[in-house]
Amino acid sequence: MIAIDIQERLSPHISNINEILPRIKKLLRVWRIFKLNILITEQEKLGETLGEIRDILWSNDIPVIRKTYFSCARDSKFLHELKRINPSQIVLIGIEAHICVLQTALDLIEEGYEVHIVLDAIGSRNENDKKVAIDKMTIAGAIPTTTEIIIYELLKSSRDEHFKEILKIVKEN
Template identity: 30%
Template structure:
């Protein structure tokens, strides 16, 4: 299945400041998520973020804070349970690219929830993290076993572009280099 920009939405799950110091390789996952979100904005792909208990864990980190069009506060580990997110998701954009923190908790449960609700979640491996690398690895393995595609941010970006003749190709390519 090719990932098409016009059928996609990007969901940034719980990239929050108080989690950052505890996430293994946090900077790399943030860089990949930022690159993906910037490309999404250039290509007309909606960007939504969730924040787990923002009163306790704080807001989305500075590097990503201004990129989503909508930020959904949540208490459920599965962001798809939140009415505000359900209302924001568009059936025309049934492919939901999922990036975020605590791959084995909120990313995993959100991806499963999206699938249960008829969407096609795709988890972006280089844009997810957990406190322990083993938890991240186990989450990606489990997601794949349950039919959820695992990709990288560059795979997504080039599939969104489809062609080097795309009018925004050079701008998007600059995000990768």
């Protein structure tokens, strides 16, 4: 999963951030339970990743990639980390949907990755920009999904050893 630019100076300006942020936190907690790879990006000059996100993730094993390009896929450190973890599928969450999420998705699709966009865990300042970005990403080949869909796809069964723990997370508001 790539958590794009969920930063202090940008987040307060995002439409529906109060709905998006809890979903982002759920996804990150579930990713940690399953021990799946997470990359965090920060756009230069927009402050650090939000404290409530850092509280879930901050450890030495999760790289924070500070970038100047809007597309993560144009940053050499990001590409190095992506090559290191070698994913077949990439899940994108974060902000802003019509800038950094969009450009990252398009570049990763062009490079041959299967890209999933968690529609209820991305945001923009303007809802119309988000809608158009979703349309562009989907037309380009990104797979739209939601927080609950992707969590249950990971679980696969109520017999999963993590089911009860994750069910509690899913039911949180």
